[in-house]
Every structure is written in structure tokens, then in C-alpha cells.
Amino acid sequence: MSKMTKKAGSSRYFDKDIRKYSDEDISRYIKEGMQGLNLSAARKHVLRQEVCFEAARCRDGIARRILRRVNVFMETTFEISLAPVVTALGVLMVGVTALGYGYFMLPSETHPGNPAGYIQQTSINPDGSTRIMFIPADRRG
Amino acid sequence: MLNETELILRLMSGEESASRELVSYFGDRLLRSAYGITGDLQIAEEVVQDTFLKASRGLNSFKGNSSLETWMFRIMVNTAKNRMRSNWIRRVISIDHGQASCIPAPEGSDPEHELLQRERRQEVIRCLRELPVKYREVMVLYYLEDLSVRQISQVLGQPSGTVKSRLLRGRDRMKQALEGREVY
Known part of the structure; x- marks a missing residue:
């Protein structure tokens, strides 16, 4: 037995x-x-290669991740530092232009006592140049 | 004795010997446990492969709060359970009950001994498959892998008390399953 x-x-x-x-x-x-x-020798070999490959990718991934973070940081810094300034300038320019509108009463050259009305438009360009225009609006006589 | 920290550092630095060491140390153990849990050799091999891939990809996320062994087994158990949850996987399991016989015999082995071993394996697998997965995984980790209750609790993310009660019930059910077998 x-x-x-x-x-x-x-x-x-x-x-x-x-x-x-x-x-x-x-x-x-x-x-x-x-x-x-047990795992066959061939299967183990494949697994070893895969582990090696994935670990390498993982390692590259760290470098890539750091680079991406630096890029994000730079972009964020850039956008935060410049965008609000540009926006603020834009708002300011619109404000100056708007404030530049005015109405002026000037004495008429030809008819004393009949004042002429002008709309004044002041514009400040982004390059810093300023333009002041007087548009005739009411000219009597 | 496996120096886990050193092994991980070597893996991260791209040392080929480290990957060989990792696969040698865990490969067969993971296969046996995955086979015990899934009851299907092909799926077990896929689970092992997925486990190694996930572990390699997640080396950065390994914080060392648990041992490498616990971490690897946690990945394996979760992967195995996910695979078993799939309908497709279920269908494959239900169709093929005799996959253990497909395991190739190592060269130079005694055919009779090999046949006997295959029958034993099938028998154990049949017995384990009669248990619900929650008992099966505990039984495999405890009796096959010799993990402690604390380690199993870390692997499964369950309290030690739950692991103990599952062990107890699993063992009882296994005995019942054995008793229910036909007499040859």
C-alpha cells in the first residue's frame, strides 16, 4: 500500500x-x-523586460513631470504677471479715451456772440502718443 | 533576504538585475496565489503580468508604509478581483474547468509524478473555488503564502478581526467542501 x-x-x-x-x-x-x-522561463524573461521598460518609463516620467511643472510655473508666472497689467492698461486707455471726450464752447470767429461747440476727443495710443481732436458739433451763424 | 528599499532604488535607476530579482522573488509566488484566487491559470498569468506592470509604473507611489511584499500582493489581489468581476472572465471560468491540466510539464520530470501533481492541483483549485472569493483570498494568503493576519489585513485593507473571522469561516467551509467530495 x-x-x-x-x-x-x-x-x-x-x-x-x-x-x-x-x-x-x-x-x-x-x-x-x-x-x-511556476512561471515559465520565457514568461519570466518577458516580465523582466516589461518591468525594466516600465521602470525606465517611470524614471523618464519623473524628469518629464519636473519639466512640466517648471513649464507650468513659468507659464503661470508669465500669465499672472503680465496679463493683469495688460488688462489694466487696456482699461486705463479706454478710461482715458472716454474721459478725453468733452464739450467745448469757443467763441465764433465770424460771429461774435455765437459760440461754436466742439466735441473734444483725446486718445492715448498704446505707444504713448496722444491725439487730441476737436470735432465741430454746433456752429451757429 | 530582500532589501526592498535598495531593490526599488535599483529598479528606479534602471538596473536590469533589479527587475530580474523582482520577478524571481515574486513571480512564482504571485502566480500561485493568483491561481488560487482566480482558479484559472491563464487569468492568473495575466494577473501576474498586470501586477508587475502596475507595480513598475507605480514605483514612485510606493511610500514604504507597507512592505514591498504586502504592496505587491495588494496589487495582485485587487487585479485578480477586478478580473473576476468582469463578465467575460466569468464566462471563461465557467466553460473551462480543467485548465490546470494544461500546465506544461518541466523537462526531465517524471510523467507519472507530474500527472499526480496536476491532479492534486486541480483538486485544490476545485476545493478553493467552492469558497466565496472573500474567504478564498484570505485562505490563499494565509495558508499558501504564510502571510500573517496583520499582513493580510494590510493587503486587503480590512481590519485584523475581519481577516481572522474570514480565516475561521474559510477553514470551516473548506472542510465542508472536502467532506462533500465524492469518495473514490
């Missing part, structure tokens, strides 16, 4: 009936069952 008992289904390959035992026997039952189950 071989060492293995054949009286009960799942325990037939073991010395004793597994049902009668506890932790060690269950552990042995499972371990012996899984014995010899």
Missing part, C-alpha cells in the same frame, strides 16, 4: 484525512497542491 490513502476524495493524495486536521494540514494541502506551479 502506498503512502497515500485513497479512502476520501480530496484527501486521497495525502497521508491522513485532511478533514481531521487543522491549520498545518490545510496549509500543507494547499501548498502541495500548488507545488511545481
Whole structure:
């Protein structure tokens, strides 16, 4: 009679009936069952290559991530520092232009006592040049 | 003894020997556990592959709060459970019950011994598959991998008490499953 008992289904390959035992026997039952189950050499080779490749990508990823963060920082700094200034200048220019509108009453050259009305438009260009225009609006006589 | 910190640093620095060491140390263990949990060798191999890929990609995120072993097994268990949740995977499992017999025999091995071993393996897998996954994963990690209750609790993200009770119930159910088997 071989060492293995054949009286009960799942325990037939073991010395004793597994049902009668506890932790060690269950552990042995499972371990012996899984014995010899290994990854093939080819599969391990592929896995090693994949791990190497992914770890390298991960390493590159760190460099890329740092670079991206620097870029984001630069862009953010640039946008934050310049955009509000440009916007503010734009608002200011519109404000100056708007404020530059005025209405002037000037004495008529030809008809004293009949003043002439001019709309004054002052515009300041982004290059700093200023233009003041007087548009005739009311010229009597 | 595996120096985990050193291994991770070597992996990060692109040392090929480190990847070889990682696969050698965890490959077979992960395969056996994944097979025990999924009950399907092909899926187990895919789970192992996914585990290594995820671990390699997430090396940066490994904070060292747990051991590398616990971390690897956590990835494996989660991957295995995700695969089993898929309908497609379920269908494959239900169709093919005899996949363990497809495991190629190593060269130079005794065919009779190999056949016996395959039968044993199928038997264990059949027995494990009768358990719900929550018991199966605990049983595999505890009895096959010899992880402590604390380690299993870290792997599964469950309190130690839950792990203990699952172990207890898993063992009882396994005994019931064994008792329910037909007599040869």
C-alpha cells in the first residue's frame, strides 16, 4: 500500500484525512497542491523586460513631470504677471479715451456772440502718443 | 533576504538585475496565489503580468508604509478581483474547468509524478473555488503564502478581526467542501 490513502476524495493524495486536521494540514494541502506551479522561463524573461521598460518609463516620467511643472510655473508666472497689467492698461486707455471726450464752447470767429461747440476727443495710443481732436458739433451763424 | 528599499532604488535607476530579482522573488509566488484566487491559470498569468506592470509604473507611489511584499500582493489581489468581476472572465471560468491540466510539464520530470501533481492541483483549485472569493483570498494568503493576519489585513485593507473571522469561516467551509467530495 502506498503512502497515500485513497479512502476520501480530496484527501486521497495525502497521508491522513485532511478533514481531521487543522491549520498545518490545510496549509500543507494547499501548498502541495500548488507545488511545481511556476512561471515559465520565457514568461519570466518577458516580465523582466516589461518591468525594466516600465521602470525606465517611470524614471523618464519623473524628469518629464519636473519639466512640466517648471513649464507650468513659468507659464503661470508669465500669465499672472503680465496679463493683469495688460488688462489694466487696456482699461486705463479706454478710461482715458472716454474721459478725453468733452464739450467745448469757443467763441465764433465770424460771429461774435455765437459760440461754436466742439466735441473734444483725446486718445492715448498704446505707444504713448496722444491725439487730441476737436470735432465741430454746433456752429451757429 | 530582500532589501526592498535598495531593490526599488535599483529598479528606479534602471538596473536590469533589479527587475530580474523582482520577478524571481515574486513571480512564482504571485502566480500561485493568483491561481488560487482566480482558479484559472491563464487569468492568473495575466494577473501576474498586470501586477508587475502596475507595480513598475507605480514605483514612485510606493511610500514604504507597507512592505514591498504586502504592496505587491495588494496589487495582485485587487487585479485578480477586478478580473473576476468582469463578465467575460466569468464566462471563461465557467466553460473551462480543467485548465490546470494544461500546465506544461518541466523537462526531465517524471510523467507519472507530474500527472499526480496536476491532479492534486486541480483538486485544490476545485476545493478553493467552492469558497466565496472573500474567504478564498484570505485562505490563499494565509495558508499558501504564510502571510500573517496583520499582513493580510494590510493587503486587503480590512481590519485584523475581519481577516481572522474570514480565516475561521474559510477553514470551516473548506472542510465542508472536502467532506462533500465524492469518495473514490
